[in-house]
Amino acid sequence: MAGEPIISLRRVTKTYGNGAMAFQALKGVDLDVREGDFVAVMGPSGSGKSTAMNILGCLDVPTSGSFRFKGVPVETLDRDQRALLRRRYLGFVFQGFNLLARTDALENVELPLLYRGEERARRREAGMAALEKVGLGKWWDHTPAELSGGQQQRVAIARAIVTNPDVLLADEPTGNLDSKTSVEIMELLTELNEKSGITVLMVTHEPDMAAYARTIVHFRDGLIESIEQNEHRTGVTA
Template sequence: MTAAQEDSVGATPLIELRNITKVYGEGGLAFQALKGVDLRIEQGDFVAIMGPSGSGKSTAMNTLGCLDRPTTGEYLFKGAHVETLTRDERALLRRRFFGFVFQGFHLLPRTTALENVELPLLYRGEPTAKRHAAARKALAAVGLTGWEHHTPSELSGGQQQRVAIARAIVTEPVVLLADEPTGNLDSQRSGEIMELLWRLNAELGITVLMVTHEPDMAAYARRIVRFVDGLLDSDHANPAPVMLAREALAAAPFGEAL
């Protein structure tokens, strides 16, 4: 448990889902994607969300990210009821508190890394100098100092995902939602991206919610929840996140871990 999580015990959680359902369609064609989900997310959590295709994990992620409204139930963010908000109010909440990373990098092909990262700030109407400074800071945070003026075609897949992550954190979000962030990457680049997500969580305190179907990637998270048939099937702490295990091994006296 992180220091942020310890401080929050007994307090209002960052996010709380109460008996959330989601139904698509009507009548005989209706499909219930979520069937009464209760989930609590504390500030500073790093949660891997897993489950087979059709389990409801993507619907849960869309709900958590305020991209979709539940059919019934309550969604509280910092104690405020999100399910009652209008579409525009949810959009404002997303812009202020959430960052998104997807399996596809979704970068504009003929614009530079710096310009891609600036986009959320452009939509906010921030002045040019402030946008440039914030975008450079975000690119530095993901290890891309010196690559600001390269276009996506001049970057590797791992670098493109780093640009996408920089774009997600340039607004200094409270929550980073990552949907299969390593799905298009090889194992080495996947590990690099997971280490980056860990650092953003551990060093900047960003709450990370990540959908993945890969156990190796989920092993980086502090907590793993699993959906099955629209229900939360399990929710448990990860006793040995990959990065903590590596740090412990590096700190151990020579030969002690053998």
């Protein structure tokens, strides 16, 4: 069962541009994400879901309103403080994998720890543990070109969880994968949510993928249209 809110948005707006060219991407969004939840964010192009995820990932700030992460008002943080919050508490998974082509799986996974200044032995230990967790321990020395699309996304997920983040933000994580591999990735995200307690926020256009989430949030025209609790989650047995 999900616990206290780890994320709270209150009356959040986001406007790009000025004057006649201004575009309001978010028009006053209220949202609570509880610790341990698995949230799917859906909506048509231009609905505001990507803008909201950029704010939740501390990649952007609201024009107005409040965004609290673990009780901290993120809109009051400067760029360096937001970067620190990202490194310590957030993990990111993207549709395009974003792996370094000439670098093996283990070195790709180690990157966030390298940016933190962790010593090599610690990086390798944590990197191997993350690869084992996603089922790729034996593939640690393979480059992306030697891995399938599904394996590359597993490496990307291992890289996202190597820092033991509180929240995993996944932007269309199955968008470049076939149906069978998509199911495998969603089952992995569900396992990380259920067994490791990682809060998952996922943008998806696919109802079949959203069915794995505990909470489904629908955006439309810069506002949250509906929030539904998914009592019959795919991939979770009673």
